[in-house]
């Protein structure tokens with residue numbers, strides 16, 4: 001039996017139903033841990049999403065073979081504990097890179113050129129005719145883009161930036177190969193020089209203890225007053241209270257956010273500001289990508305339940321412990 005903690009898109013449910021008995025949990029954004037623990041009892045597989053905290057209580061369920069997350073990020077799952085209990089963990093990498101990079105670029109442009117503020121301005125009846133100094137923003141073309149986290153999505157953003165004639169610098173603890181740097185026309189930088197040089201900063205790191213609040217008061221103070229911050233990674237990478245303060249005090253020009261520290265809550269101070277574009281964690285939300293994520297998560301789960309090795313296995317060590 002496989003537990004689906006939240007609905008997924010076709011063909012995911014059909015594939016799962018064809019392969020096994022499927023149980024969909026009652027509709028609830030954040031299932032209490034106790035409900036997840038109970039759901040895991042008697043399940044061989046679980047198809048989970050980023051709002052499901054999967055820890056010891058769930059992972060110790062006897063017979064549970066696989067937790068298949070419908071996301072590339074898997075910070076909601078305690079992978080070392082899963083490994084200890086012999087439970088496989090999978091994610092959906094490589095599917096949402098372009099869709100997410102497109103959206104990061106959309107946020108970058110919207111925040112830099114004040115697009116949402118302009119929309120509110122027109123709808124609010126404030127447009128009284130062309131004016132030389134109306135809603136001035138900052139150029140994307142020719143600007144310097146700093147990419148923090150240079151994995152698949154960060155590289156996708158770099159590719160888009162080239163078409164805008166941007167100079168691209170990146171920070172990642174693991175440097176890209178010289179071939180990749182050359183192909184994408186990018187240069188590696190340390191974090192603080194990047195922050196002080198970039199006109200736009202786009203964040204693409206996973207959430208780990210090391211990246212929690214990677215962006216806080218000190219980082220905003222290092223950025224240019226004209227700089228724009230874009231975050232499509234994970235909310236807790238940015239200290240939201242510090243960001244709201246930096247935006248309010250014009251320490252930085254604007255921000256574009258798709259993710260939040262305590263989703264679905266958004267820091268109340270951010271909601272009051274004009275110079276931040278707020279999206280509800282939809283960077284990967286295209287019909288094609290979300291369907292494909294659902295399909296891949298379903299296939300990972302089915303393979304794991306059948307005792308095979310799923311293609312997107314995050315903890316291959318579990319297989320070593322099997323006789």
Ligand code: DGY
Pocket residue numbers: 050070071072073074096233283284285
């Ligand atoms: C992911 O895949 O990690 C995204 O945040 C959800 O689309």
